[in-house]
Amino acid sequence: MAKILLKGNDAIIRGAILAGCRIYFGYPITPASEIAEAAAKYIPKVGGTFLQAESEVAAINMVYGAAGAGARVMTASSSPGISLKQEGVSYLAGAELPCVIVDVMRGGPGLGNIAPEQSDYNQIVKGGGHGNYKCPVLAPNSGQEMSDLTQLAFDLAEKYRTPVYILADGYTGQMMEPVEFGEPRTEFPRHDWALYGDAESKKNLISSIYLDPDELEEHNRKLQRKYAEIEKNELRYEAFMLDDAEYVVMGFGIVSRILKTVVENLRKEGVKIGLLRPITLFPFPSEKISELADRVKRFLVVELNNGQMVQDVRLHVSGRTPVDFYGRMGGVVPSMQELLEQAKKMTEQDN
Amino acid sequence: MASKVLKKPRSFYDIYERNPSPDKKMPHYCPGCGHGNVHKFIAEALDDFDVADRTVFVSPVGCSVFAYYYFDTGNTQAAHGRAPAVATGTKRALPHSIVISYQGDGDLAAIGTAEILHAANRGESMTVFFINNAIYGMTGGQMAPTTLIDQRTTTTPTGRSAHNEGFPIKVAELISQLEAPVYVERVALFDNKQRARARMAVRKAIKNQVDNLGFSLVEILSPCPSGWKMDPVDSMKWIRDVMMNQFPLGVYKDITKEVEPYIHEPYHPTAEEIKKLIEIIPESDKHFARSDVPERYKDPQIKVAGFGGQGVLLLGAALAQAGMLQDYHVSWLPSYGPEMRGGTANCHVNIREIEVGSPMVSNPTVLIALNRPSLEKFEPDVVPGGLIIYDKSLIDIDVKRTDVEVLAIPATKMADELGNTRTANMITMAAYAAYTGQFDKETLYETLKSAIKRQRLIEINRKAVDAGYEFGLKNRKK
Numbered sequence: 001m002a003k004i005l006l007k008g009n010d011a012i013i014r015g016a017i018l019a020g021c022r023i024y025f026g027y028p029i030t031p032a033s034e035i036a037e038a039a040a041k042y043i044p045k046v047g048g049t050f051l052q053a054e055s056e057v058a059a060i061n062m063v064y065g066a067a068g069a070g071a072r073v074m075t076a077s078s079s080p081g082i083s084l085k086q087e088g089v090s091y092l093a094g095a096e097l098p099c100v101i102v103d104v105m106r107g108g109p110g111l112g113n114i115a116p117e118q119s120d121y122n123q124i125v126k127g128g129g130h131g132n133y134k135c136p137v138l139a140p141n142s143g144q145e146m147s148d149l150t151q152l153a154f155d156l157a158e159k160y161r162t163p164v165y166i167l168a169d170g171y172t173g174q175m176m177e178p179v180e181f182g183e184p185r186t187e188f189p190r191h192d193w194a195l196y197g198d199a200e201s202k203k204n205l206i207s208s209i210y211l212d213p214d215e216l217e218e219h220n221r222k223l224q225r226k227y228a229e230i231e232k233n234e235l236r237y238e239a240f241m242l243d244d245a246e247y248v249v250m251g252f253g254i255v256s257r258i259l260k261t262v263v264e265n266l267r268k269e270g271v272k273i274g275l276l277r278p279i280t281l282f283p284f285p286s287e288k289i290s291e292l293a294d295r296v297k298r299f300l301v302v303e304l305n306n307g308q309m310v311q312d313v314r315l316h317v318s319g320r321t322p323v324d325f326y327g328r329m330g331g332v333v334p335s336m337q338e339l340l341e342q343a344k345k346m347t348e349q350d351n
Numbered sequence: 352m353a354s355k356v357l358k359k360p361r362s363f364y365d366i367y368e369r370n371p372s373p374d375k376k377m378p379h380y381c382p383g384c385g386h387g388n389v390h391k392f393i394a395e396a397l398d399d400f401d402v403a404d405r406t407v408f409v410s411p412v413g414c415s416v417f418a419y420y421y422f423d424t425g426n427t428q429a430a431h432g433r434a435p436a437v438a439t440g441t442k443r444a445l446p447h448s449i450v451i452s453y454q455g456d457g458d459l460a461a462i463g464t465a466e467i468l469h470a471a472n473r474g475e476s477m478t479v480f481f482i483n484n485a486i487y488g489m490t491g492g493q494m495a496p497t498t499l500i501d502q503r504t505t506t507t508p509t510g511r512s513a514h515n516e517g518f519p520i521k522v523a524e525l526i527s528q529l530e531a532p533v534y535v536e537r538v539a540l541f542d543n544k545q546r547a548r549a550r551m552a553v554r555k556a557i558k559n560q561v562d563n564l565g566f567s568l569v570e571i572l573s574p575c576p577s578g579w580k581m582d583p584v585d586s587m588k589w590i591r592d593v594m595m596n597q598f599p600l601g602v603y604k605d606i607t608k609e610v611e612p613y614i615h616e617p618y619h620p621t622a623e624e625i626k627k628l629i630e631i632i633p634e635s636d637k638h639f640a641r642s643d644v645p646e647r648y649k650d651p652q653i654k655v656a657g658f659g660g661q662g663v664l665l666l667g668a669a670l671a672q673a674g675m676l677q678d679y680h681v682s683w684l685p686s687y688g689p690e691m692r693g694g695t696a697n698c699h700v701n702i703r704e705i706e707v708g709s710p711m712v713s714n715p716t717v718l719i720a721l722n723r724p725s726l727e728k729f730e731p732d733v734v735p736g737g738l739i740i741y742d743k744s745l746i747d748i749d750v751k752r753t754d755v756e757v758l759a760i761p762a763t764k765m766a767d768e769l770g771n772t773r774t775a776n777m778i779t780m781a782a783y784a785a786y787t788g789q790f791d792k793e794t795l796y797e798t799l800k801s802a803i804k805r806q807r808l809i810e811i812n813r814k815a816v817d818a819g820y821e822f823g824l825k826n827r828k829k
């Protein structure tokens with residue numbers, strides 16, 4: 001099918017509908033409101049339900065109810081709203097319910113501002129709520145990926161019975177790019193664990209309670225096995241000009257787009273530099289980083305936060321090669337020139 | 352108490368397999384507790400209407416957290432206070448189901464006040480049973496929002512004081528004030544007559560949902576001998592003699608005779624219908640051949656800036672659209688966050704032969720300035736050898752830079768001559784396209800189809816394209 005020019009936030013909802021999402025619960029917040037607005041416009045048209053909840057807390061619990069009923073369901077919010085949802089996400093993870101949660105990050109802490117930050121990395125990638133859980137996290141950097149990864153998120157959520165995050169930023173949400181859409185999914189198999197309001201499924205119980213410590217430990221072990229399985233199967237990253245690279249820049253989301261231009265420009269000057277962009281933040285490209293750590297001179301990690309992903313990079317580099325960090329906060333997005341200088345600085349460090 | 356009942360309703364499991372206690376026949380509630388009574392009334396009603404198979408029971412957090420030990424229905428367990436939201440999600444996903452939300456007073460009237468109020472206010476098609484025992488049973492007898500004034504609990508050791516803790520919340524009264532709920536009643540469990548009433552109320556509240564009438568809530572004054580530190584007999588008396596004074600029994604609202612049943616009609620469009628409905632089929636799938644663009648104008652990084660309302664964002668979007676029609680890689684990014692100050696708008700457009708890296712254009716190769724502040728602000732950022740296009744009719748200064756190309760176009764004046772000031776943006780766009788040779792006119796015409804939403808404005812915008820294009824051609828640098 002031919003492409004259409006679309007904002008990332010719009011692409012998310014079209015993708016979700018193609019993936020079979022027919023229920024959306026959300027609460028308005030800039031810069032994620034456009035997702036709710038697109039959902040309100042399109043989901044009822046295809047026979048689904050859009051409901052503006054009384055709060056993010058209510059919205060995520062509505063998601064819990066619909067997910068337990070086997071529906072492909074989603075919600076979207078931005079940082080302060082995501083903080084509120086964390087209780088519900090923990091219950092979803094505990095009860096092993098599939099759903100898709102979009103976080104279009106904004107500046108924090110507190111009310112912060114509505115400008116793009118990436119300071120939710122820790123709360124999203126490391127779990128966020130209470131308990132031994134984490135969720136797959138997909139970090140799109142283009143309009144096409146906003147749609148594609150949303151569709152993937154629904155499949156992963158169902159395959160592994162887990163909430164899945166789309167971690168986006170204001171830029172990827174606001175940006176218009178050509179997006180190509182595939183065919184809608186219209187057949188959905190029944191799940192043997194869900195409640196369908198019928199005789200066959202009523203034996204099922206949706207719950208995160210395991211009173212007995214041994215049982216809860218076993219449940220947690222099962223969750224950990226699931227996360228290991230996800231780590232094994234679902235890693236996605238983009239390696240750009242890394243084959244002969246001596247220097248590596250890393251960033252996700254909008255930052256990776258700027259870094260790509262930086263790499264292109266430095267390559268023109270003959271600098272052997274490449275970009276490693278995690279598309280999934282959990283699972284994290286730890287092996288790739290480890291492999292690079294043995295052969296490159298230096299890493300530069302750029303984030304719109306106080307240095308969150310860089311901690312994971314350093315963990316896997318394990319001191320084998322220096323890892324520099326450059327971060328902007330408060331919604332300041334570095335220009336290409338600014339990052340070019342940072343990258344140059346890195347390459348000059350060793351000379 | 353359920354334990355004393357000989358003939359168990361069918362809607363209860365025969366054996367409570369989920370109960371970890373060795374006795375799989377006894378409920379986990381304390382002797383004299385009201386929860387068992389209410390469970391039984393619910394199970395009997397589900398039997399009578401033969402709806403247990405399509406029922407989803409939402410257990411709360413509180414002593415009834417394990418209600419799923421007992422009900423032979425679909426069961427789901429909600430976070431503290433969130434049962435009405437979970438029930439909402441369940442019912443919206445399964446409109447044919449019977450959804451029961453069962454909550455204690457801490458769950459419903461403290462931590463979950465927002466959820467119950469809004470579920471009721473939306474008139475969710477669900478049934479809520481609210482167990483008011485004036486205390487937190489499960490956590491060991493702390494104050495509840497329904498705890499009476501002077502009542503001692505572990506967190507009001509000298510009795511609840513209105514000054515410190517406020518007054519007991521009257522849930523039946525509160526919910527009945529809302530427009531949507533169809534049935535709200537308060538009942539009590541202290542003697543056979545009242546229990547019979549409670550049983551009827553539970554039945555009616557479930558029947559209302561079976562009949563698709565809307566939201567029903569039954570508040571049940573229920574004994575908690577353990578929390579109250581009384582024996583079961585004194586507990587009954589306390590409800591009758593003390594609790595009921597604060598919480599009068601009765602029907603607070605019943606509009607079930609007046610409302611029409613609401614039945615959700617399912618709709619499942621086909622794949623082809625879905626694609627149309629969500630508008631992912633492009634206006635046209637025409638593609639246009641690329642023009643021969645001189646080397647210095649290739650891969651433009653464009654910044655368009657002006658006042659909000661001048662059609663700045665649209666101008667940029669039209670350029671991106673035109674690029675897409677010629678199979679270029681394109682991106683369009685509006686000014687966003689801190690950039691958006693003082694009523695000015697700007698956007699960044701990339702049109703590239705290869706993938707677009709950064710969508711941000713900090714140093715444009717092309718600056719299109721529609722007002723003076725934009726020209727002043729962004730002129731210094733333009734790359735040497737770049738191009739500045741500005742609306743001469745609105746900007747009364749000249750470009751100071753000498754290392755850039757300049758195209759000054761009286762766009763607003765030309766637009767006025769066409770009879771619509773607002774076409775100045777499309778005039779400017781076409782001038783850019785013609786001047787640099789980036790796009791031919793046919794591509795621009797096609798672009799208007801998606802850029803201009805109102806059909807009747809397309810014609811005038813085509814004229815704008817013609818005028819701008821002619822201007823651009825005429826002023827081309829030799």
Ligand SMILES: Cc1ncc(C[n+]2csc(CCOP(=O)(O)OP(=O)(O)O)c2C)c(N)n1
Nearest residue numbers: 412413414431455456457458486487488489
């Ligand atoms: C978020 C959260 N806060 C607190 C608790 C602890 N907690 C469990 S039950 C309960 C109160 C239950 O009282 P009520 O709703 O009146 O039900 P009852 O036990 O009296 O039937 C509390 C505070 C919890 N489980 N979750």
Ligand code: SF4
Nearest residue numbers: 380381384414488575
């Ligand atoms: S503590 Fe109270 S509410 Fe809980 S089971 Fe015992 S009597 Fe019932």
